[in-house]
Amino acid sequence: MTDPGDFLALNLELRELDPQQAEAACLELGALAITFSDTRDDAVLEPAPGEVRLWPATRLQALFPATADPDVLSAQLAHALGFDAGRVHAELLAARHWEREWLRDFHALRFGSRLWVCPRHERVAEPGAVVLTLDPGLAFGTGTHPSTALCLEWLDEHMQSGLNVIDYGCGSGILGIAAALLGAAKIECYDIDPQALLATTENAAANGVSERLAVRAQAAALAPSADLLVANILAGTLCDLAAEFAVRVRSGGRILLAGILAEQAETVAQAYAPWFDIAPSGQRDGWVALAGARKSDVHGLS
Numbered sequence: 673m674t675d676p677g678d679f680l681a682l683n684l685e686l687r688e689l690d691p692q693q694a695e696a697a698c699l700e701l702g703a704l705a706i707t708f709s710d711t712r713d714d715a716v717l718e719p720a721p722g723e724v725r726l727w728p729a730t731r732l733q734a735l736f737p738a739t740a741d742p743d744v745l746s747a748q749l750a751h752a753l754g755f756d757a758g759r760v761h762a763e764l765l766a767a768r769h770w771e772r773e774w775l776r777d778f779h780a781l782r783f784g785s786r787l788w789v790c791p792r793h794e795r796v797a798e799p800g801a802v803v804l805t806l807d808p809g810l811a812f813g814t815g816t817h818p819s820t821a822l823c824l825e826w827l828d829e830h831m832q833s834g835l836n837v838i839d840y841g842c843g844s845g846i847l848g849i850a851a852a853l854l855g856a857a858k859i860e861c862y863d864i865d866p867q868a869l870l871a872t873t874e875n876a877a878a879n880g881v882s883e884r885l886a887v888r889a890q891a892a893a894l895a896p897s898a899d900l901l902v903a904n905i906l907a908g909t910l911c912d913l914a915a916e917f918a919v920r921v922r923s924g925g926r927i928l929l930a931g932i933l934a935e936q937a938e939t940v941a942q943a944y945a946p947w948f949d950i951a952p953s954g955q956r957d958g959w960v961a962l963a964g965a966r967k968s969d970v971h972g973l974s
Contacts, residue, residue, distance in 0.1 A: 678738035679704070682745060683761040686730045689753055697752040698734040701745055705735045738764060783821060784828025787850060792878070802828075802853050805878050806846060807871075819930040822954045822961035823847050823904050826928055827854055830963075835899035838862070838920055840913075845872030845885075847902045852881035860895060862888040897922040903929055907936040911943040918947035923968040928953070930961040937962065 686694060686708075695706050709731050736745060742762035750757035780790040788796045788803045796803045827847065833855030839848030842861035849872075852859050859881075861872045869887050876885045888894055901921050903910060910929050921927055927948055932940050937952055937960040944950045950964030 679735040679765045680738050680740050680742055680745075681763050681765050682734045682736065682742070682749065683763070684732045684734075684749075684759060686732055689755065691730065691732070694732055694753060697749055698732070700752070701734075701736075701748055702740070703734040703736055707733045707735075709733065735765070781816070781821075783824035787824055787828040787854065789824065789846065789850075804846065804850050804853055806844060806849075806875055807878070818956040818959040819904050819932070819961065820846065822956055822959065823902060823928060823930050824850055826953055826961060826963060827851055827902075830926070831855060831900075833857075836860075836895070836897075838894055838898045838901040840891075840894075840901060840903040840917070841905040842872050842887075843868050843904070845875045847904060848872065848885060849876055849879050849881055851900070851902070852876075852884050853879060856900075857884065859885045860888055860898075861885060862891055862894055891916075894920060896920055898925060900926045900928065902927075903931075905931045907932045907940050910940050914943040914947065917944075918966065921948075921966045923966055925966045926963065927966065928961065928963050930959070932960045932962065934958050934960050936960075 682698070684694070691708060698706050734749075746757045746760040746762060749760060780788055780794045780796050782788050782798075782801075786800055786802050788798070788801050789806055790796050790803050792805055792807055824847070827850050831851055831854035834857045835851070835855070836858045837848065837851045837856045837860070839845070839851070839859060839861045842848055842863045843865075845861055845868075848859040848861040861869075861876075863869055863872070866889075869889060872885075873882075873887050876882045876887075896919055898921050901917055903913070903917070910932065917927060927944070927950065929940060929944070929950075934955060941950050941952075941962055944962070944964065948964040948966055950962050952960050953963035954961045
């Protein structure tokens with residue numbers, strides 16, 4: 673006998689299948705929820721606007737009512753997408769508090785000498801600790817990814833009080849909130865994902881920095897002349913945004929860029945060279961962060 677909270681899960685390695693078509697087929701069959709996950713520990717960060725970016729080896733899991741017939745659903749899904757039904761693995765998932773499952777692997781972490789990122793169910797008692805309490809929700813960013821860790825370590829070492837900061841592609845708000853806790857006077861957080869904006873708003877409130885942190889749904893709403901702009905997104909997108917970021921940062925202001933693989937670092941640095949004196953600030957597990965200062969003798973769109 674099944675529990676009301678149980679689910680039937682259909683698991684499928686996508687391989688050649690289009691993820692959007694697979695998702696649509698599952699929803700047409702009555703799926704209650706669909707999750708895409710990595711099967712090989714390949715890294716993927718925030719997508720560009722309108723882009724669906726998944727892992728090279730992606731697994732789809734679709735949840736259905738536990739009373740559904742797995743053989744019938746597998747056959748229907750296989751017919752809709754044109755593959756052999758034997759590729760589908762069905763399993764019964766027992767009732768759990770799914771929205772809190774991430775807590776099992778998320779624990780307090782220190783970045784630099786004083787900055788900690790801590791889930792709400794834990795406490796940090798170390799003297800002098802600056803503690804960022806975080807529930808990422810459905811948005812990217814807990815500090816566990818090397819690129820996020822590089823940014824947090826840089827902020828711990830270089831952040832000064834009273835700065836105006838832009839967090840471009842804020843995800844969970846982790847970098848903007850860290851800047852606030854380390855003394856920033858004003859922070860603007862922008863993201864294309866509504867879930868990211870919601871998570872940032874909730875996390876800012878949980879950390880008591882809402883009065884200094886504004887959430888922006890449009891990049892055009894960001895103020896010019898920031899003292900510091902941080903962006904942990906994708907290398908290609910960073911290159912495309914170089915001129916725009918130059919407009920957003922005041923002369924002598926700082927920039928911190930991440931989401932860059934080591935082999936992409938030189939290309940990104942060259943894209944920013946017309947406006948910034950920029951160089952690698954750290955490297956971890958094949959990922960690089962770049963930091964630099966806005967030149968004073970050039971214009972943003974020169």
